[in-house]
Amino acid sequence: MLVTALDLIPPALALRPEAFQALLARPGFGLQGALVIVFLAGISTSFGQSVVLFANHVSPRRFVASLLVQAALFVLTFLAWSATVWGTAFLLMGRPAPFAAAAAAIGLAYAPQLFNFLVLTPYLGNGVGAALSVWTLLATLQAVGVTFDLARAETLLVAVAGWLAAQALQRTIGRPVARVGRWVRHAVAGTTLDPHEPPGLGPR
Amino acid sequence: MTLLEPGTLLFVAVFALLLSGAFAPLEALGWWAGWFGDLADEEPPPAQGEPATIIPALERDVGRYVVFLSGIDSVSDEPVPQRQVRFLERLREEVSDAVVLQVFPYSVTNRALTGERIFARFWRWALRQKLGTRSHEQIAGMLINLRNTWQVLVSADRRYGPFYDRGTAALMVRQLRRAGYQDASGLPIVLIGYSGGGQIAVGAAPFVREALDAPVSVLSLGGVLASDPGLLAVRHLVHVIGARDRVHKAGAIMFPGRWPIFPYSPWNLARRHGKIRRLVLSPCNHTGDDGYLDETKLVEDGRSYFEVTVDVLAALVRDSTGPAPVASLTPVAA
Numbered sequence: 001m002l003v004t005a006l007d008l009i010p011p012a013l014a015l016r017p018e019a020f021q022a023l024l025a026r027p028g029f030g031l032q033g034a035l036v037i038v039f040l041a042g043i044s045t046s047f048g049q050s051v052v053l054f055a056n057h058v059s060p061r062r063f064v065a066s067l068l069v070q071a072a073l074f075v076l077t078f079l080a081w082s083a084t085v086w087g088t089a090f091l092l093m094g095r096p097a098p099f100a101a102a103a104a105a106i107g108l109a110y111a112p113q114l115f116n117f118l119v120l121t122p123y124l125g126n127g128v129g130a131a132l133s134v135w136t137l138l139a140t141l142q143a144v145g146v147t148f149d150l151a152r153a154e155t156l157l158v159a160v161a162g163w164l165a166a167q168a169l170q171r172t173i174g175r176p177v178a179r180v181g182r183w184v185r186h187a188v189a190g191t192t193l194d195p196h197e198p199p200g201l202g203p204r
Numbered sequence: 205m206t207l208l209e210p211g212t213l214l215f216v217a218v219f220a221l222l223l224s225g226a227f228a229p230l231e232a233l234g235w236w237a238g239w240f241g242d243l244a245d246e247e248p249p250p251a252q253g254e255p256a257t258i259i260p261a262l263e264r265d266v267g268r269y270v271v272f273l274s275g276i277d278s279v280s281d282e283p284v285p286q287r288q289v290r291f292l293e294r295l296r297e298e299v300s301d302a303v304v305l306q307v308f309p310y311s312v313t314n315r316a317l318t319g320e321r322i323f324a325r326f327w328r329w330a331l332r333q334k335l336g337t338r339s340h341e342q343i344a345g346m347l348i349n350l351r352n353t354w355q356v357l358v359s360a361d362r363r364y365g366p367f368y369d370r371g372t373a374a375l376m377v378r379q380l381r382r383a384g385y386q387d388a389s390g391l392p393i394v395l396i397g398y399s400g401g402g403q404i405a406v407g408a409a410p411f412v413r414e415a416l417d418a419p420v421s422v423l424s425l426g427g428v429l430a431s432d433p434g435l436l437a438v439r440h441l442v443h444v445i446g447a448r449d450r451v452h453k454a455g456a457i458m459f460p461g462r463w464p465i466f467p468y469s470p471w472n473l474a475r476r477h478g479k480i481r482r483l484v485l486s487p488c489n490h491t492g493d494d495g496y497l498d499e500t501k502l503v504e505d506g507r508s509y510f511e512v513t514v515d516v517l518a519a520l521v522r523d524s525t526g527p528a529p530v531a532s533l534t535p536v537a538a
Contacts (some may be wrong), residue, residue: 054233
């Protein structure tokens with residue numbers, strides 16, 4: 001099952017609908033493999049944003065632990081986003097589909113985020129990050145269209161409505177959850193992970 | 205999809221390029237985080253009246269200190285190209301009251317690429333290729349340039365610059381103190397940055413100034429310069445460029461802060477404050493046979509490009525205390 005999902009990464013990156021169709025045809029919709037992709041994408045994303053860990057003098061051991069914990073939080077965020085899209089598609093379009101199918105397809109659509117560590121690239125990194133976000137959005141539209149059997153306009157509508165719903169949730173019930181997530185990240189890193197300006201060299 | 209399809213090859217090439225860049229900041233970040241030992245590998249300044257570790261400065265009258273930062277083709281603080289070796293020798297002769305030092309600016313941990321590194325063997329191989337004469341060997345040697353170019357971009361990137369620039373500044377501060385520089389002595393420090401070394405000199409300048417309480421100016425020799433906040437801290441930057449040098453233009457194109465449409469960028473502010481002067485050495489190219497350090501090509505008055513560059517930089521170093529160091533110099537005709 002895992003191998004199937006990983007095999008589907010290249011066609012998913014190429015935004016081919018067959019990739020998502022093939023995934024959904026698998027037993028259990030290949031959810032396990034998709035979750036592995038999201039977890040690896042989470043590690044890659046955390047590594048790409050790890051400047052704050054270095055800046056706060058986090059030790060190598062805590063650095064690795066932080067990447068793993070942030071990847072786990074990334075998976076939870078992904079599940080919340082999948083649930084939002086799944087609920088929106090059902091409520092707006094009346095298209096029922098198993099949640100596992102939606103999560104698996106959207107998880108495969110996270111494949112471009114496997115490259116998020118490239119955000120570290122000096123000077124070009126932020127542009128690369130923006131390009132990967134757009135790439136992921138396009139793959140997610142493919143995944144949603146295939147999973148719920150939607151036309152292009154319907155897919156866009158679900159995506160926009162899902163995004164709005166996610167924003168609303170983040171600003172309401174998401175806040176205490178985010179606070180817990182922040183506390184966990186700081187606890188694992190062993191510091192408050194404030195944006196950190198290093199002190200001067202100054203004569204001592 | 206086979207590996208040889210053009211689209212796949214392009215994807216692999218872009219990915220490999222970005223991959224080499226993604227790991228570029230890790231040395232500076234790891235150094236800052238303390239993963240490679242003590243922070244900055246610094247020494248405290250010598251106490252009042254205590255002699256420095258190396259005391260060439262006490263054997264003669266020293267009027268200024270010069271730190272040379274080599275171009276992106278270097279692998280250590282020993283300049284491999286003989287032209288650079290001779291350039292530094294001549295500079296020492298021409299400015300006899302200057303202590304001229306060198307720092308390898310592409311490693312905040314001051315480790316030569318060919319030294320104590322996991323990939324040292326690879327970099328020694330790349331250096332051998334670079335020194336070869338066949339074109340395929342020189343292409344392999346370009347990997348050194350690529351690796352060091354990423355370090356220039358690390359310095360220019362505001363996410364990493366504050367760490368990287370403090371690291372290179374710490375190296376310079378250590379060298380300067382070892383060479384006898386007394387904190388707050390008021391002796392001018394001139395950082396000469398060749399090519400990518402220009403950006404690193406500008407980035408490090410404010411931290412050198414802060415650490416030593418010293419006046420610091422920068423001479424860029426064909427420097428590829430970003431719009432670095434360090435420009436506002438230097439006494440002045442003289443951007444010495446050759447008329448045929450296209451490499452330095454990369455900085456003006458690549459870094460948006462240098463575009464005129466951003467009037468409040470550090471570069472444009474520094475220009476308006478009169479801190480940046482441009483000096484065109486008419487005929488020179490960036491490097492190679494008609495480059496700044498070419499000893500065979502001559503200008504009208506019979507001097508070689510090399511001699512013109514030495515004369516101009518020596519004059520600028522001697523003038524490093526003056527408010528308008530370019531005033532006495534005129535461009536040279538080919």
